[in-house]
Amino acid sequence: MKRGADTLDKYKLLLVDDEVAFIEILKERLTRKGYQVTATSSSEDALELINEPAFDFDVALLDIMMNKIDGMQLLGKIKQLHPNTEVVMLTGYSTVETAIEAMKKGAYDYLTKPVKPIELELILQKASEKKKLKDHNTKLIETNLHKQTKQTIIGESSKITELTEMINKIADSTSPVLILGESGTGKELVARALHYRSCRSKQAFVPINASAIPEQLLESELFGHTKGAFTGAQTAKKGLIELSEDGTLFLDEIGDMDIVLQSKLLRFLDSGEYRPVGSTITKKSSVRIVAATNLNLEKEIANGNFREDLFYRLSVISVVVPPLREREHDVLILAQHILEQKLGCKQNKIFSEEAKKFLEEYHFPGNVRELINLVERGILLSKSQIITKDDLIAPHIKTLPKSYSLQEIEKEHIKNVLDETAWDKPAAAKLLNIGLRTLYRKIEEYNLS
Numbered sequence: 001m002k003r004g005a006d007t008l009d010k011y012k013l014l015l016v017d018d019e020v021a022f023i024e025i026l027k028e029r030l031t032r033k034g035y036q037v038t039a040t041s042s043s044e045d046a047l048e049l050i051n052e053p054a055f056d057f058d059v060a061l062l063d064i065m066m067n068k069i070d071g072m073q074l075l076g077k078i079k080q081l082h083p084n085t086e087v088v089m090l091t092g093y094s095t096v097e098t099a100i101e102a103m104k105k106g107a108y109d110y111l112t113k114p115v116k117p118i119e120l121e122l123i124l125q126k127a128s129e130k131k132k133l134k135d136h137n138t139k140l141i142e143t144n145l146h147k148q149t150k151q152t153i154i155g156e157s158s159k160i161t162e163l164t165e166m167i168n169k170i171a172d173s174t175s176p177v178l179i180l181g182e183s184g185t186g187k188e189l190v191a192r193a194l195h196y197r198s199c200r201s202k203q204a205f206v207p208i209n210a211s212a213i214p215e216q217l218l219e220s221e222l223f224g225h226t227k228g229a230f231t232g233a234q235t236a237k238k239g240l241i242e243l244s245e246d247g248t249l250f251l252d253e254i255g256d257m258d259i260v261l262q263s264k265l266l267r268f269l270d271s272g273e274y275r276p277v278g279s280t281i282t283k284k285s286s287v288r289i290v291a292a293t294n295l296n297l298e299k300e301i302a303n304g305n306f307r308e309d310l311f312y313r314l315s316v317i318s319v320v321v322p323p324l325r326e327r328e329h330d331v332l333i334l335a336q337h338i339l340e341q342k343l344g345c346k347q348n349k350i351f352s353e354e355a356k357k358f359l360e361e362y363h364f365p366g367n368v369r370e371l372i373n374l375v376e377r378g379i380l381l382s383k384s385q386i387i388t389k390d391d392l393i394a395p396h397i398k399t400l401p402k403s404y405s406l407q408e409i410e411k412e413h414i415k416n417v418l419d420e421t422a423w424d425k426p427a428a429a430k431l432l433n434i435g436l437r438t439l440y441r442k443i444e445e446y447n448l449s
Contacts, residue, residue, distance in 0.1 A: 011128040012056060015039040016046040016074065017063035017090065026061075033121065035128075043069035050077050057085055058131040059108075059124055064091040064098060072101065079106040084134045086127035090115065153186070153193060154337045155330035159322040163190070170317050171197040176269060178254075178314045179292040181321030182406075183434050184369030187292040188252060190321055194290055195248040203247030206240050211256035211435020219261050220277050223268075229278025241274060244287045254314070255295035255306060256437050265289075266310045289314070294434070323406075324364040324371065331359050334368065338375045339387075349379060351387050358389045365413035369433055411446040414439070418448065 013035045017023045020041045027039040038057070040046050043066045049055060060078055062071035075087050086108040091098065099110045108127045111120060153164055170177065171194050179187045188207060195205040213221055220229070224239030240249055251257075257265070268274045269289060273282050291314050300306035324331060335351065343349060351359070355378070364370050378387040414432065421427040429439040442448075 011058045011124075011132075012036045013038070013124065013128075014046070014049065014057040014060040016043060016060065016066070016071070017041060018043070018066045019063070029117065030121075030124070035124070043067070043071075043074060046074055047077065050074065050081060055082055055085075057082075059086045059088060059127045061088050061090060061124070064089055064102070072105065075102065075105050075107055084131055086131045088123055088127055153189060154334050155327055156333060157322075157326075157328040157330045159327060160330060163319070163321065166319055167193050168197060170194065170319075172199050173317065174286075174288055175316040176289045176291065176314050177317045177319060178311075179290065179319045179321060181292070181294060182323050182367055182410075183294045183432065184367035185321040185323055186368050187294075187321055188250065190319060191248070191250040191252075191290045191292065195250075195288075198248075198288075200247050200288060204244045205248050205250065206244035207250040207252060208240055209252045209435065211253035211437050215258040215261070218257070219264065222261075223264070223274050223276050225277035226279045229276070233278070236276075239274075239276060241268070241285050241287055242283065245285055246287065248288045248290055251289060251291040253293060253435050253438065254291040255293035255297055255300055256435050259305065259307065262307045262310050266307065266313055269310075269313050295438075324367045329360075331362075331364070331371065332356055334371060335359055335375055338372055339379070342376060342379055349382060349385050349387055351378075352389065354389045355387055355392055358392060363409050365409045366432070407446075410442075411448070414442055414446065415448055418443075 011034075013030060015023055015027060015030075015037060016039075017026075018041050023039045023041055027037045031037050038049070040049075046062075047069055060074070062074050064071035071089055071091075075089065078085055078087055083106075087106065089102045089107050089110045090113060091110075092113040102110050108130065109123050111123065153160060153167075167190065177191075177194060179190050181187050191207070192205060195201060208221060210218060220233075220237065220239065222239050222241055224237050224242055225233050227233060227236045251265075264274070268285075272286060273284050275282055297306050297311050301308045301311060324334075332351075335356075339349065339351070340347065359371075359374075366373070374392045378391040381391040382388065414428075417431050418425075418428045421431065425439055426436060429436045432439065434442075
């Protein structure tokens with residue numbers, strides 16, 4: 001599609017070439033096409049422009065061979081200070097080596113003099129559009145980061161204050177982190193907070209539930225595989241470690257990971273090196289590993305289900321997420337926050353005093369996740385603006401004595417959910433938000449039938 005001056009005039013070009021006649025002709029032609037053009041035959045003047053914080057050019061067209069400061073040096077400086085700006089290189093002496101060097105340093109393209117005007121204009125147009133797209137993406141990322149950092153862990157209790165302080169202290173560390181806590185306490189929220197408050201925040205945050213993926217596929221998910229590595233591997237696939245390069249990989253339910261795969265994860269943590277399944281090539285990654293589990297790993301080590309050396313490697317920094325019943329007066333604060341989130345702009349429902357009393361006294365064996373489910377249920381079932389206690393109570397909820405231990409509460413909760421789902425174990429595991437293997441282990445541990 002042909003673009004007119006009314007479209008191109010938003011694009012700003014910097015032209016740098018020590019051939020004065022050439023640069024003036026080019027400036028005149030591109031200005032007629034609608035670009036906002038700044039041209040100079042002095043590489044020193046160009047460097048001053050690049051060093052200015054207000055530098056806002058979409059594309060820089062640089063001659064490679066210039067006196068004092070050559071185009072390659074200017075290219076490096078632009079990419080260092082203004083990485084979104086696209087750079088097109090020009091030279092009268094084309095070699096493969098210079099082309100490769102320019103592209104390695106981040107040049108968008110490379111043209112040899114004499115330049116065909118139509119070819120140059122097409123490249124400048126595409127480079128300008130790419131710059132605007134990069135600016136747009138940067139704004140989206142910054143907006144997302146702002147939202148993520150604003151989504152703080154909700155609560156005013158001393159334990160939540162301590163947790164938040166710990167997150168802020170360790171966010172920028174490169175060491176692995178092990179997050180411990182009961183199911184539903186918000187371990188992934190803590191992992192996200194660690195990522196988005198760190199210097200890795202503009203890179204990927206990639207979560208994976210180790211208990212939700214079959215053992216034979218989990219290695220491929222993490223490390224990737226080559227074509228033909230196993231039956232069904234029709235194409236090569238990048239693993240999550242590679243996809244989250246320089247970011248954070250969150251390994252949830254790490255306690256359910258197969259013991260053999262644990263040894264491969266340990267090698268990666270020690271060296272930063274790994275091999276995709278079926279490959280003989282060693283790759284390297286600087287991803288930060290954050291793991292989480294609701295299991296007692298020391299007990300799992302004693303039972304031979306978890307490697308002791310991996311435990312110590314993962315727990316360089318440990319973070320414990322408190323259960324909801326230990327968070328003093330956070331329940332009503334959280335419930336109100338969840339209510340406002342779920343209602344959005346329709347702020348037309350409130351909790352009755354009886355509902356508030358019920359929430360304050362309930363044990364929440366499912367922790368914050370269960371609170372979210374109760375509030376959603378209350379919103380859906382309430383027939384007026386008032387959410388009552390009866391609107392909140394699900395069929396499986398029973399008010400248990402406060403003297404019950406954590407194990408008794410968990411046992412009763414799992415049994416009630418199993419009964420509610422007619423012992424459909426996959427459905428129950430989904431409701432409990434735990435892996436199927438974890439559910440089977442709990443059934444055996446509590447001798448449920």
